[in-house]
Amino acid sequence: MNYFQLFQVPAQFDLDLTELGTRYLELQRNFHPDNFAAASERDRLLAVQQAANINDAYHSLKQPLLRAEHLLALRGVKISHEQRSFTDTCFLMQQMELRELLGDIPHSSDPYALIDEAEQQIQQQKNSLLHQLAKALDANLHEQDLQAADIIRKLKFFFKLQHELELIEQQLQD
Amino acid sequence: MALLQIAEPGQSAAPHQHKLAAGIDLGTTNSLVATVRSGQASTLKNAAGDDMVPSVVLYQADKVVVGKAAVAAAIADPQNSIFSVKRLMGRGYAETVAQAQQLPYLFVDQQGLVAIETAQGVKNPVEVSAEILATLADTASQTLGGELTGVVITVPAYFDDAQRQATKDAAKLAGLNVLRLLNEPTAAALAYGLDSGQEGVVAVYDLGGGTFDISILRLKRGVFEVLATGGDSALGGDDFDHAIVQWLQQQSGEAELAHQRLRQYLQLARQIKEQLSAHDLYAFELPTANGSLALSLTREQFDSLIQPLVRKTIRACKQTLRDAGLTTAEVAKVVMVGGSTRVPLVRTAVGEFFATEPLTSIDPDKVVAVGAAIQANVLVGNKSDADTLLLDVIPLSLGLETMGGLVEKIIPRNTIIPVARAQEFTTFKDGQTAMSLHVLQGERELVDHCRSLAKFNLTDIPPMAAGGAHIRVTFQVDADGLLSVTAQEKSSGVTASIQVKPSYGLSDDQVATMIQSSMQYAKQDMQQRLLREQQVEASRVWEAVSAAIAADAHLLGAAELLEIEQALSTLKIVSQGNDTAAIKAAIDKTNHITDEFAARRMDNSIRQALQGHKVDEV
Numbered sequence: 127m128n129y130f131q132l133f134q135v136p137a138q139f140d141l142d143l144t145e146l147g148t149r150y151l152e153l154q155r156n157f158h159p160d161n162f163a164a165a166s167e168r169d170r171l172l173a174v175q176q177a178a179n180i181n182d183a184y185h186s187l188k189q190p191l192l193r194a195e196h197l198l199a200l201r202g203v204k205i206s207h208e209q210r211s212f213t214d215t216c217f218l219m220q221q222m223e224l225r226e227l228l229g230d231i232p233h234s235s236d237p238y239a240l241i242d243e244a245e246q247q248i249q250q251q252k253n254s255l256l257h258q259l260a261k262a263l264d265a266n267l268h269e270q271d272l273q274a275a276d277i278i279r280k281l282k283f284f285f286k287l288q289h290e291l292e293l294i295e296q297q298l299q300d
Numbered sequence: 301m302a303l304l305q306i307a308e309p310g311q312s313a314a315p316h317q318h319k320l321a322a323g324i325d326l327g328t329t330n331s332l333v334a335t336v337r338s339g340q341a342s343t344l345k346n347a348a349g350d351d352m353v354p355s356v357v358l359y360q361a362d363k364v365v366v367g368k369a370a371v372a373a374a375i376a377d378p379q380n381s382i383f384s385v386k387r388l389m390g391r392g393y394a395e396t397v398a399q400a401q402q403l404p405y406l407f408v409d410q411q412g413l414v415a416i417e418t419a420q421g422v423k424n425p426v427e428v429s430a431e432i433l434a435t436l437a438d439t440a441s442q443t444l445g446g447e448l449t450g451v452v453i454t455v456p457a458y459f460d461d462a463q464r465q466a467t468k469d470a471a472k473l474a475g476l477n478v479l480r481l482l483n484e485p486t487a488a489a490l491a492y493g494l495d496s497g498q499e500g501v502v503a504v505y506d507l508g509g510g511t512f513d514i515s516i517l518r519l520k521r522g523v524f525e526v527l528a529t530g531g532d533s534a535l536g537g538d539d540f541d542h543a544i545v546q547w548l549q550q551q552s553g554e555a556e557l558a559h560q561r562l563r564q565y566l567q568l569a570r571q572i573k574e575q576l577s578a579h580d581l582y583a584f585e586l587p588t589a590n591g592s593l594a595l596s597l598t599r600e601q602f603d604s605l606i607q608p609l610v611r612k613t614i615r616a617c618k619q620t621l622r623d624a625g626l627t628t629a630e631v632a633k634v635v636m637v638g639g640s641t642r643v644p645l646v647r648t649a650v651g652e653f654f655a656t657e658p659l660t661s662i663d664p665d666k667v668v669a670v671g672a673a674i675q676a677n678v679l680v681g682n683k684s685d686a687d688t689l690l691l692d693v694i695p696l697s698l699g700l701e702t703m704g705g706l707v708e709k710i711i712p713r714n715t716i717i718p719v720a721r722a723q724e725f726t727t728f729k730d731g732q733t734a735m736s737l738h739v740l741q742g743e744r745e746l747v748d749h750c751r752s753l754a755k756f757n758l759t760d761i762p763p764m765a766a767g768g769a770h771i772r773v774t775f776q777v778d779a780d781g782l783l784s785v786t787a788q789e790k791s792s793g794v795t796a797s798i799q800v801k802p803s804y805g806l807s808d809d810q811v812a813t814m815i816q817s818s819m820q821y822a823k824q825d826m827q828q829r830l831l832r833e834q835q836v837e838a839s840r841v842w843e844a845v846s847a848a849i850a851a852d853a854h855l856l857g858a859a860e861l862l863e864i865e866q867a868l869s870t871l872k873i874v875s876q877g878n879d880t881a882a883i884k885a886a887i888d889k890t891n892h893i894t895d896e897f898a899a900r901r902m903d904n905s906i907r908q909a910l911q912g913h914k915v916d917e918v
């Protein structure tokens with residue numbers, strides 16, 4: 127299913143999220159199962175499936191990584207996460223350093239300073255990769271699409287790091 | 301095929317007929333029923349003039365008593381008067397016995413589920429709840445002067461799948477048509493009419509008798525979007541009572557409390573709690589083995605007894621805010637729900653945490669039932685201009701057991717429902733035709749730490765070489781928060797059959813047997829009921845398809861149209877007879893013939909929904 131078509135928004139990475147949100151609510155107002163409480167069983171089932179599709183589509187377009195993946199899937203490019211290994215040693219080094227930094231936080235005398243530092247680094251790298259991703263996807267050429275797939279795989283590492291950082295911060299606060 | 305109803309919800313077959321609908325708050329301590337009359341939602345009083353019915357069921361050899369009268373008999377007959385049955389819904393025997401040593405019941409292991417031995421034999425929580433529901437529905441149909449078309453029943457947002465299913469089974473057993481299971485906090489938000497012009501983030505703090513919920517909602521032009529929900533489905537005012545009972549027991553010096561004494565202390569504890577919510581000191585007589593003791597408890601002492609429990613709720617608030625990605629400063633209002641929010645310490649703690657004075661203008665005991673009534677009125681089709689949209693979330697992650705007793709999450713918590721996620725599995729042996737899936741609910745990584753929901757056995761997989769069959773399993777959670785699972789082999793398109801073994805629930809067959817064996821339905825009644833159900837469904841299908849043809853006949857070829865019209869006229873004739881099986885067959889046939897038409901209309905109306913939007917924008 128083409129999620130961009132479903133919401134009638136342009137099939138591109140750079141998306142107006144406010145517009146997407148409005149379209150989403152418009153569709154849910156029509157297809158939410160609450161509209162079908164008095165309908166026949168089959169129609170109620172159809173409505174649940176339809177509403178689930180709409181929710182799933184919204185979920186996928188709202189988040190940049192999933193949106194990029196969906197865009198690539200529509201262009202016939204698969205991400206194949208596990209199969210490919212990274213050859214970019216610079217990226218791998220960077221990851222290791224960040225992991226070490228995260229590992230140091232709980233033992234540090236000033237953990238919040240380290241958290242800020244890690245957050246800044248992750249944010250910076252993430253933004254730069256997101257920028258590259260947008261550019262690669264905009265080209266809409268196969269070569270660049272493959273690059274985009276690579277960037278997505280890298281970005282996943284940063285999103286994961288960010289999540290772990292949040293958990294560390296929570297544990298500190300508790 | 302109810303797409304016509306989407307476009308013009310008021311245009312049903314009998315547009316002027318007001319349908320009777322009610323909202324039911326099936327609470328741990330008290331239950332209420334409410335309805336909308338002349339545009340106003342209010343709770344309904346029973347013959348004795350009460351709207352709050354204690355959720356207590358007394359089983360005597362010759363009759364069943366529900367409510368106040370059952371409470372009165374509780375001290376004399378503790379083992380047969382069932383209190384707080386909501387806490388036992390969807391629960392296993394072993395866990396209940398381990399946790400509920402204080403309760404005066406004779407627990408029975410009913411195939412792993414907890415049940416209670418009573419003067420009328422073994423009763424499970426679904427049956428006990430059905431008695432309460434039937435009593436409330438009775439009050440409603442007597443007050444309104446007619447049979448209810450449908451009800452909305454509220455459940456704690458934090459209820460898991462087993463607890464929700466048990467609630468729905470209880471309604472079925474009571475002979476009620478459930479329009480929707482509605483989360484209590486969402487109902488409360490509706491009741492406050494927070495849609496009327498108000499926008500922003502609202503927190504609903506719901507501390508009932510036995511459950512605690514915290515939900516964070518965003519309100520925007522009639523849309524009630526739940527951002528995150530959290531809580532504890534086994535923490536509530538009952539626990540305040542138990543804390544007081546423990547203190548009373550220490551004072552009395554009795555090492556162990558007999559059932560009657562325990563019931564006595566529990567009632568005294570409730571009284572103390574209520575008194576200390578209004579006063580700073582309460583003096584009372586404590587009955588003991590050697591007569592009685594004159595005692596008093598101060599508000600301060602009471603606060604320190606319940607402080608750990610209140611702190612637990614605040615921790616849950618913190619976590620849920622985090623899940624919503626918000627800070628306390630972004631929460632505009634806090635709504636208090638549930639009788640236990642009358643306790644001053646609760647109000648202070650919540651006010652301090654959110655740094656705002658909590659809203660209590662609607663009676664916290666009634667607000668949920670009122671909200672449920674408002675939604676029931678909309679769902680039954682009485683309010684055609686309803687412009688509310690309730691977007692709820694799944695409270696606990698759904699996952700599958702993988703190698704090594706680990707859980708792989710399929711649908712993370714706080715995902716908007718309805719939701720469907722598919723997962724692919726393959727066979728690992730040549731010619732394998734079956735496989736088994738274990739579905740769990742919870743946030744932890746180990747199977748043992750999550751709640752087991754059900755085991756699904758897939759059979760009829762076409763035999764192929766190992767790894768040849770690709771089975772796509774779809775997990776779907778509907779708007780009630782209930783899970784269903786379907787499976788299909790991808791290359792052959794064969795639908796694998798699924799047998800569900802709920803871990804803490806009743807199978808469809810068990811529910812059917814319970815309905816049949818219940819005293820309320822003699823065999824003939826039962827057949828009447830099944831016939832009636834099929835006739836109602838037949839008329840729904842007939843109305844929906846007729847309306848669909850009227851609106852969208854242009855989507856059909858001449859031959860298709862003829863075939864559908866023939867099916868419709870057969871359906872109409874058959875449904876006037878009393879052959880239940882023939883009616884069902886005619887419904888199935890009509891559904892089958894119109895499947896393609898329904899799909900076309902769905903696609904068509906999605907396009908139209910957004911086209912209309914574009915025109916508006918210009």
